[in-house]
Amino acid sequence: MKQVVCSSLTGIDDLSITSDATAPALNPHSVRIEVHGCGVNYPDTLIVRGAYQFKPPLPFAPGGEVAGVIVEVGSEVSRLSVGQRVAGICLWGGFAEEVVVPANSVIAVPEAMELTVAAGFTITYGTTIHALRQRARLQPGETVLVLGSAGGVGLAAVEIASAMGATVIAAASTADKLALATAHGAKHTINYLEQDLKRTVKSLTDGKGVDVVYDPVGGDYTEQALRATAWNGRLLIIGFASGTIPALRANLLLLKGCQAMGVFWGDFIQREPDASEQNMQQLFEWYQSGLLCPHIHGVWPLEDVRNALHAIENRSVMGKLVLSPKI
Secondary structure: OOEEEEOOOOOHHHOEEEOOOOOOOOOOOEEEEEEEEEEEOHHHHHHOOOOOOOOOOOOEOOOOEEEEEEEEEOOOOOOOOOOOEEEEEOOOOOOEOEEEEEHHHEEEOOOOOOHHHHOOOHHHHHHHHHHHHHHOOOOOOOEEEEOOOOOHHHHHHHHHHHHOOOEEEEEEOOHHHHHHHHHOOOOEEEEOOOOOHHHHHHHHOOOOOEEEEEEOOOOHHHHHHHHOEEEEEEEEEOOOOOOOOOOOOHHHHHHHOOEEEEOOHHHHHHHOHHHHHHHHHHHHHHHHHOOOOOOEEEEEEHHHHHHHHHHHHOOOOOOEEEEEOOO
């Protein structure tokens, strides 16, 4: 079996490819998936250097979300079957020709969705609908500021917030990224390398500020965005793609009567599986109706794993990047 191998926690450049890896063993509560695509995500850049909250035993294959076809089911699995098109969450092991995934972390993929699209859909869109629906309780007519709006989760936030009836302000670092966010539903844009984030947000909202901030970036932009929130605003902490975890000023939360909320989708899907299932069904309905149109930056072979992770790390990817053992 072909597989990407992380044999030491020394980073991206020390990853290797093997063509004779042993296929993972199937257990009674899991399914074996023939991988057609695996989404590349920012946590993949962390896990290979031991900087993520999960530390798999060495050696391992990175890759946390896959899509493909079930080729084997465990003895205790009844709701899934061989030949079914599915997407699955596996934390690691996805950058391979086959992966074994717990059945409760697998969902059927509609026929209308290509598997390479599904490979980059589950984490980004699943995280985002949970953030906006369960955490922020976003309402139609509210205003959402999306930082890093052309990245995987950022672009998903632009689309989902728009689908939920919100006005979206997209913030990113280049004109190309902002143009992409506009094409996916953003009403206003801010280049935060050239414009003052707080001042521009206030101008666009007639001094009110935004109701919700969606922040996968972190660093200095988090406090700037927090200062741009309205009374009763909600700051959604998604991740830290800037590489810096910010320290929030508690007095800002007090003065604005606002909230800072952590978004941990991985735990949510385990603790609230019914709500997660409803979220995914809503996402698939929006996709099939044309409200969601995932932007795939590219589908690259497994052999390009180092280039793919570097592209994610330096934030040059717009939308989702997918690795496939099929090309």
